[in-house]
Amino acid sequence: MELSCSVCSELYVPSVHVVTTPCGHLFHNDCILPWLERSRTCPECRAECTATALIKVHFNVTANLERNTTLLVEKLNKLTTKLDEQVEALRKIEKRTDKCVERQSMMVDTLQLLLDEIRTQSTCIRDLENKMDDCTVGLGDFLTNMFDTSTV
Ligand SMILES: [Zn+2]
Numbered sequence: 186m187e188l189s190c191s192v193c194s195e196l197y198v199p200s201v202h203v204v205t206t207p208c209g210h211l212f213h214n215d216c217i218l219p220w221l222e223r224s225r226t227c228p229e230c231r232a233e234c235t236a237t238a239l240i241k242v243h244f245n246v247t248a249n250l251e252r253n254t255t256l257l258v259e260k261l262n263k264l265t266t267k268l269d270e271q272v273e274a275l276r277k278i279e280k281r282t283d284k285c286v287e288r289q290s291m292m293v294d295t296l297q298l299l300l301d302e303i304r305t306q307s308t309c310i311r312d313l314e315n316k317m318d319d320c321t322v323g324l325g326d327f328l329t330n331m332f333d334t335s336t337v
Pocket residue numbers: 190191192193194195212213216
């Protein structure tokens with residue numbers, strides 16, 4: 186429940202001076218006094234009223250504060266839950282990113298292995314080519330020799 190002064194429409198705060206008229210209506214002391222100087226009636230119900238008939242009102246501030254604290258704690262709890270959810274979501278994204286990075290590094294490793302193999306194989310091919318060249322030269326020599334001996 187929130188109480189407000191019908192003269193100025195502002196809510197009553199615990200520290201402010203609030204008074205009640207004999208008819209039971211609440212006003213700021215600073216709002217009702219100038220009013221009563223002009224008209225000796227309650228601004229709310231027009232019942233007769235004088236400044237001397239006003240009674241100071243004391244609110245039970247503790248109860249109000251407790252309620253507000255409870256509301257604040259509830260709000261804080263909701264916010265904390267929301268924050269937890271967001272942190273969880275962020276963690277999931279992080280995990281996914283980690284997996285991607287892992288997979289990428291695995292792929293780089295595989296690629297490196299393949300490159301090594303290709304390099305090894307090209308070395309083998311070069312060796313084979315060299316050997317074949319040697320063989321070709323050898324065969325040429327052999328054929329030349331054979332031709333020479335047949336003509337002798
Ligand atoms: Zn007021």
